[in-house]
Amino acid sequence: MIRADKHMKKGNRDAKPLFSGKNNDNLIDIMVKYLLLSAALFTILAIIIIVYSLASESFNFFLHIPAHEFLFGTRWAAFFDDKSFGVLPLLAGTMLTTAIALSLAIPVGIGSAVFLSEYASSSLRRIVKPVLEILAGIPTVVYGYFALYFITPNLQYFIPDLYTYNALAAGIAMGVMIIPTIASLSEDAFYAVPQSLKAAGYALGARKSTVVMRIVIPYTLSAIVAIIILGMGRAIGETMIVTIAAGLKPTLTLNPFESVMTMTSAIAQAATGDAPRGTIEYTSLFAIALYLFAIVAILNLISSYIKRRWEIRV
Amino acid sequence: MSTKDKDSNSSRGGVQVIEGSVEKDKIRRKSRYAIISEYGLQIYLLIAVCISVMVLTVLLVNVVLNGVERLSPNLLFNYASSNIDEAGMRAAILGSLYTVSLAIAIALPLGIATGLYLNEYGRDNVVSKVVYTTLTNLAGVPSVIFGLVALSFLSYTLGLGRSIIVGSIALAFLVLPLITVTTIESARMVPSTHRLAAYALGARKYQVVFKVVLPQIIPTALTSSILALSRAMGEAAPILVISGLIFVRRDPLSIFDEFTVMPLQIYNWVSRPQQAFIELSAAGIIVLLLILLTLNVIAIYLRNRLQRRIVE
Numbered sequence: 001m002i003r004a005d006k007h008m009k010k011g012n013r014d015a016k017p018l019f020s021g022k023n024n025d026n027l028i029d030i031m032v033k034y035l036l037l038s039a040a041l042f043t044i045l046a047i048i049i050i051v052y053s054l055a056s057e058s059f060n061f062f063l064h065i066p067a068h069e070f071l072f073g074t075r076w077a078a079f080f081d082d083k084s085f086g087v088l089p090l091l092a093g094t095m096l097t098t099a100i101a102l103s104l105a106i107p108v109g110i111g112s113a114v115f116l117s118e119y120a121s122s123s124l125r126r127i128v129k130p131v132l133e134i135l136a137g138i139p140t141v142v143y144g145y146f147a148l149y150f151i152t153p154n155l156q157y158f159i160p161d162l163y164t165y166n167a168l169a170a171g172i173a174m175g176v177m178i179i180p181t182i183a184s185l186s187e188d189a190f191y192a193v194p195q196s197l198k199a200a201g202y203a204l205g206a207r208k209s210t211v212v213m214r215i216v217i218p219y220t221l222s223a224i225v226a227i228i229i230l231g232m233g234r235a236i237g238e239t240m241i242v243t244i245a246a247g248l249k250p251t252l253t254l255n256p257f258e259s260v261m262t263m264t265s266a267i268a269q270a271a272t273g274d275a276p277r278g279t280i281e282y283t284s285l286f287a288i289a290l291y292l293f294a295i296v297a298i299l300n301l302i303s304s305y306i307k308r309r310w311e312i313r314v
Numbered sequence: 315m316s317t318k319d320k321d322s323n324s325s326r327g328g329v330q331v332i333e334g335s336v337e338k339d340k341i342r343r344k345s346r347y348a349i350i351s352e353y354g355l356q357i358y359l360l361i362a363v364c365i366s367v368m369v370l371t372v373l374l375v376n377v378v379l380n381g382v383e384r385l386s387p388n389l390l391f392n393y394a395s396s397n398i399d400e401a402g403m404r405a406a407i408l409g410s411l412y413t414v415s416l417a418i419a420i421a422l423p424l425g426i427a428t429g430l431y432l433n434e435y436g437r438d439n440v441v442s443k444v445v446y447t448t449l450t451n452l453a454g455v456p457s458v459i460f461g462l463v464a465l466s467f468l469s470y471t472l473g474l475g476r477s478i479i480v481g482s483i484a485l486a487f488l489v490l491p492l493i494t495v496t497t498i499e500s501a502r503m504v505p506s507t508h509r510l511a512a513y514a515l516g517a518r519k520y521q522v523v524f525k526v527v528l529p530q531i532i533p534t535a536l537t538s539s540i541l542a543l544s545r546a547m548g549e550a551a552p553i554l555v556i557s558g559l560i561f562v563r564r565d566p567l568s569i570f571d572e573f574t575v576m577p578l579q580i581y582n583w584v585s586r587p588q589q590a591f592i593e594l595s596a597a598g599i600i601v602l603l604l605i606l607l608t609l610n611v612i613a614i615y616l617r618n619r620l621q622r623r624i625v626e
Binding site: 025026028029032033035036037039040041042043044046047049050052053054057107108109110111112114115116119120127128131132133134135137138139140141142144145146148149150176179180183207208209210212213230233236237238239240243244264267268271272277285286289292293296297299300304 | 348351352354355356358359360361362363365366367369370372373376377380423424427428430431432434435436441442444445447448449450451452454455456457458459460461462463466467470471487490494518519520523524544545547548549550551554555558559577580581584585592595596599602603606607610
């Protein structure tokens with residue numbers, strides 16, 4: 001409104017029209033359209049390059065190592081003399097740290113979201129919201145440092161036979177990292193619950209806890225599932241925390257007290273060491289990355305499917 | 315209908331009279347349960363919120379206590395060194411600055427153009443649907459994969475080497491979804507009356523896009539680009555894959571130079587077992603967090619100003 005006013009006054013004063021028709025306008029119009037379109041196509045180009053690079057280098061890998069040996073092999077030793085490229089230990093590491101992270105982040109994140117949307121006074125919101133925003137902005141290296149030099153020593157106080165590098169501390173740090181994502185997205189979902197439904201609940205004499213448990217949560221359940229899947233994708237793709245704190249030791253285990261290597265930290269470790277281009281170690285990274293990409297893409301697909309259904313319902 | 319209602323009412327009344335005491339007991343028990351669950355839920359929610367606040371406090375206190383003694387001008391102005399007292403992160407700070415600003419310089423125009431196309435031109439066409447789906451997928455790709463692909467495609471296939479420009483492009487595509495989505499959201503907020511008014515004045519589509527829509531989304535774009543800046547500045551994984559863990563002992567001069575960035579320098583120090591290096595990494599984290607905090611404060615300030623203007 002203000003802007004339109006300003007332009008009008010300006011137009012009155014120096015009599016220069018805001019939109020002047022020139023002869024080549026038609027051409028400019030079309031050019032602009034295709035210029036913007038070409039920018040949009042960069043996104044597609046990027047994903048094509050990603051898939052192409054991963055697929056072509058993985059192809060070189062699978063020429064030497066059969067796919068079933070990669071997928072179902074139980075030993076990962078890319079840099080030893082007797083090489084072995086079984087991805088299961090890495091998959092187990094990823095699943096273990098992700099499970100730990102989610103079992104912290106889901107209850108805390110959704111709890112925070114319920115608190116912020118249903119219970120908190122506006123002054124409390126003004127304290128908690130920035131805290132979550134700051135947590136969301138902290139680099140993952142910092143969480144890695146925190147896991148290794150704060151969480152692990154304190155856990156060792158309770159669990160004496162905990163390794164210095166372990167899945168538990170890394171998973172906890174990862175959970176803290178995901179809390180803000182889950183909290184802020186679920187909070188948005190809770191705000192989308194129609195006020196009339198909640199009011200109807202209160203009119204029937206329900207307490208706040210009943211409204212939350214019987215109306216808000218069931219209504220947003222599919223959104224919550226989509227959000228959890230999103231958080232899962234972030235946990236699976238997280239690299240630095242596990243590289244720093246989880247130990248870089250490929251063990252096929254589901255024991256959270258042991259050192260593990262995840263798919264992402266295998267890639268990161270190879271980058272710090274030596275995996276010259278063209279060697280089988282180098283191409284093995286792309287096979288892991290392709291596997292990772294496939295997992296995340298499937299999770300994305302599920303999440304967007306659920307979200308689509310949910311949007312239709314709202 | 316009314317007789318039925320009366321019937322059911324009277325019969326329910328009858329039941330209540332007969333089993334009145336049982337019913338009351340049930341209600342009392344139920345209300346006790348409700349009170350317990352009410353307080354239980356509240357306690358649980360309070361704990362959940364307190365965890366975030368506590369973790370943030372503990373993290374910051376821990377980092378500051380560990381790192382404050384190592385904070386010195388050396389940290390900012392010296393190059394990395396195995397001599398702990400002289401080690402600094404000058405090359406990393408400059409590397410971060412160059413890489414991240416170049417990344418935003420790539421991602422911002424691209425993201426705004428994509429967002430404008432999706433919202434103004436291709437509301438429902440196939441291209442924009444495909445682009446949008448791709449975008450959400452791109453947002454979910456683990457950052458380390460961006461690094462690996464950049465290394466393979468840009469560094470080796472295109473022969474750009476393990477250089478700043480490769481890191482910038484990887485980071486640019488990492489933050490592209492963020493910038494595009496905020497652009498779309500803010501373009502959606504522009505009232506359609508503004509567009510219609512412009513058309514009524516004889517504007518072409520490109521004039522509507524550039525003179526009506528774009529000026530209104532620039533503040534949001536600014537905010538989102540700062541947030542993208544801070545996100546890119548904290549990313550270590552893709553840069554770790556692209557540049558490797560190298561010692562850089564000179565200022566990066568061109569975009570084809572080798573480089574390292576702040577989070578990577580911190581990772582380098584974190585992964586050394588000596589106590590002094592742990593302290594050094596904490597000091598590095600303090601510097602990094604201060605920079606990020608400054609960026610975020612600027613972004614929040616801009617956002618609040620913007621929101622106030624919309625309210626007016």
